[in-house]
Amino acid sequence: MDEHIRIAGEGFDLITSRVVDATPQQVWNAFADPDRLARWWGPAGFRNSFRHFDLRAGGDWIFTMHGPDGTDYPNHSVFVELHTARRVVFDHVNAPHFRFTLTLDEEGGRTRVGWCQRFATAAERDRIAKFAAPANEQNLDRLQAELARTA
Numbered sequence: 001m002d003e004h005i006r007i008a009g010e011g012f013d014l015i016t017s018r019v020v021d022a023t024p025q026q027v028w029n030a031f032a033d034p035d036r037l038a039r040w041w042g043p044a045g046f047r048n049s050f051r052h053f054d055l056r057a058g059g060d061w062i063f064t065m066h067g068p069d070g071t072d073y074p075n076h077s078v079f080v081e082l083h084t085a086r087r088v089v090f091d092h093v094n095a096p097h098f099r100f101t102l103t104l105d106e107e108g109g110r111t112r113v114g115w116c117q118r119f120a121t122a123a124e125r126d127r128i129a130k131f132a133a134p135a136n137e138q139n140l141d142r143l144q145a146e147l148a149r150t151a
Contacts, residue, residue: 024104028085040142043135
């Protein structure tokens with residue numbers, strides 16, 4: 001497994017992190033702008049169609065991820081907590097269910113992007129980790145490309 005990924009026993013977490021060459025505010029801006037987010041969210045080869053993106057506590061994020069094989073993956077999340085340029089928490093309310101926490105920690109002019117997907121059971125986490133762990137790394141690759149594109 002990649003050095004940036006770890007599976008935690010307590011809380012049934014799948015955790016990914018990476019340091020990117022951008023400030024926390026720059027990373028926040030890439031998340032908070034739905035046009036930019038649609039360009040980089042998801043694994044390699046995927047594209048997104050956003051139907052609704054209401055970035056506030058209680059707001060819905062409804063979109064479809066379109067896989068490279070033509071399969072559509074509907075997604076519905078509800079934002080729980082937002083701290084500009086620091087933290088985003090949302091609940092992924094359709095299957096698979098999980099709480100997602102994005103953290104942005106400044107490290108010498110760069111940002112450690114932390115992702116934590118918390119599942120209800122270890123079995124669910126382990127089932128999802130088989131594809132989510134590498135997909136999360138690809139997602140962060142796409143974030144880095146988006147940050148470089150707009151630098």
